[in-house]
Amino acid sequence: MHILRVANFVSPTSGGIKTALRHWGELYQEAGHRASLIVPGPGQEIAEESQGLVYRVPATPVPGTGYSLMWSRVGLSRLMDAIAPDVIEVSDRSTTRWMGRWARRRGIGSVMISHENMTGILVRRTPLLERPAHWAADGINRLSATDYDAIVCPSAFAAQEFHRNGLDADVVPLGVDLETFVPTRDLADGPAPGADGPLRIAHCSRLSPEKNPALSIETVRELVRRGRDVELTVFGAGPMLEELVRRAQNLPVTFHSYVTDRRELAVELGRADLAISPGPLETFGLAALELLACGIPVVCCDEGALQEVVGDGGVVAPSTPTAFADGIEELLGRRSARARARAAAERFSWPVSARRMLDVHERVAAQAGAR
The missing domain is CATH 3.40.50.2000 (Glycogen Phosphorylase B;)
Known part of the structure; x- marks a missing residue:
């Protein structure tokens, strides 16, 4: 055929x-x-x-x-x-x-x-x-x-x-390519995320309105307000890049250049402790799934299909900075969060x-x- x-x-x-x-x-x-x-x-x-x-x-x-x-x-x-x-x-x-x-x-x-x-x-x-x-x-x-x-x-x-x-x-x-997107750290419970430095958070998506990337920036703002030592790395490109850079001024946010090599992307994502996937219109959420495959727990919105993909590998929250910051806090106290993230990805x-x-x-x- x-x-x-x-x-x-x-x-x-x-x-x-x-x-x-x-x-x-x-x-x-x-x-x-x-x-x-x-x-x-x-x-x-x-x-x-x-x-x-x-x-x-x-x-x-x-x-x-x-x-x-x-x-x-x-x-x-x-x-x-x-x-x-x-x-x-x-x-x-x-x-x-x-x-x-x-x-x-x-x-x-x-x-x-x-x-x-x-x-x-x-x-x-x-x-x-x-x-x-x-x-x-x-x-x-x-x-x-x-x-x-x-x-x-x-x-x-x-x-x-x-x-x-x-x-x-x-x-x-x-x-998801489970051989490319693999955990780079032990999935077993170890030191709490952020115990040895800033809490590393990843955002990976196209930077366009339907992905709602500004929510990730505002979640970091809320976490900083709460006294959390965090740093956000944004992976992606798109028409909202300049607007997001302006919004993130004076916040611990780094915009990573677009990564074309999938193995390089997997290594970069694997450095995160947690991830944010705020897209309300996602009909699947492949970027969130690739993060899960790297053993990175994900906070996602309660709209769209992301909750079907994330499942037990993260937290589902309403699309507000307060709710997403609460989701981050919840994941920080969850046992076996990294192993549960990888297990969620292995369903696909x-x-x-x-x-x-x-x-x-x-x-x-x-x-x-x-x-």
């Missing part, structure tokens, strides 16, 4: 989607399938990579986002015809939704992966009030379910906005995730063949 993946919201500094595409592509091929990928690029380029043949096509930069988007339906349609896949896997429900209809006209199975929560995006990024935003999201989701043979979501939270309208959506959690596996994705692809390919 030849699986063509298409993703618009991928950039050199993007995280979860790019990581998922790479792992799935590699594992699809290990299972005996062909994998191709179309993503935005600064120009036309075709490259053979570990995840399969990657087509980078010209794209238009979107100011203030760090993303470039592929808009040419004619050009993309011609390229997809030339690739001639058996099924397509589209990681975008908005700018490329037409690809589901493209596939159906050609007798090809189609899968859309819902990496984002449309309701939350409309509530937080547009002037729409909550009820109209729900109506608009429901309409968009019904169109997606009509256009594609299958919808895949990485969490129960992400699937809920389909299920609430009686629409089918498969839940396929992402995985890329091979299992890829196998479940292949089950979906095989199902829609059979359905398309029967049409």
Whole structure:
């Protein structure tokens, strides 16, 4: 089976989607399938990579986002015809939704992966009030379910906005590389975090409004107010960087340059005692999962899918600096916190995730063949 993946919201500094595409592509091929990928690029380029043949096509930069988007339906349609896949896997429900209809006209199975929560995006990024935003999201989701043979979501939270309208959506959690993201210190209880110096806290995410990174800065402000000796390291890049740097003035906050090497990132994350993951719209939370795999307990918000991922590996708290600081305090007194963090991460596996994705692809390919 030849699986063509298409993703618009991928950039050199993007995280979860790019990581998922790479792992799935590699594992699809290990299972005996062909994998191709179309993503935005600064120009036309075709490259053979570990995840399969990657087509980078010209794209238009979107100011203030760090993303470039592929808009040419004619050009993309011609390229997809030339690739001639058996099924397509589209990681975008908005700018490329037409690809589901493209596939159906050609007798090809189609899968859309819902990496984002449309309701939350409309509530937080547009002037729409909550009820109209729900109506608009429901309409968009019904169109997606009509256009594609299958919808895949990485969490129960992400699937809920389909299920609430009686629409089918498969839940396929992402995985984590448990051999790269490993604890760098003994998981057994030892000296309390912060006993030999400042309490080291990590934040790892794209620095954009939907990730709510300012909450991490304000949590540190609250901890300092309480007399805690802390230092926060922010890993990530994005349009809010300058604003966050200004907000963090006179606070013990360091902004680390974007880390492209996954092993180097794992080592850097492993130096932390605790981590903060405040993203309220996360439909999975791969960065939080990678922290857990390093044995780093995580305080996450009680919105979105993060609580599904963090589980017993951390603390779930309301999205306020006071509540997150309380969560930090709770983790400081928790026995076996590092071991519980690693155990929480071991529930997730890329091979299992890829196998479940292949089950979906095989199902829609059979359905398309029967049409």
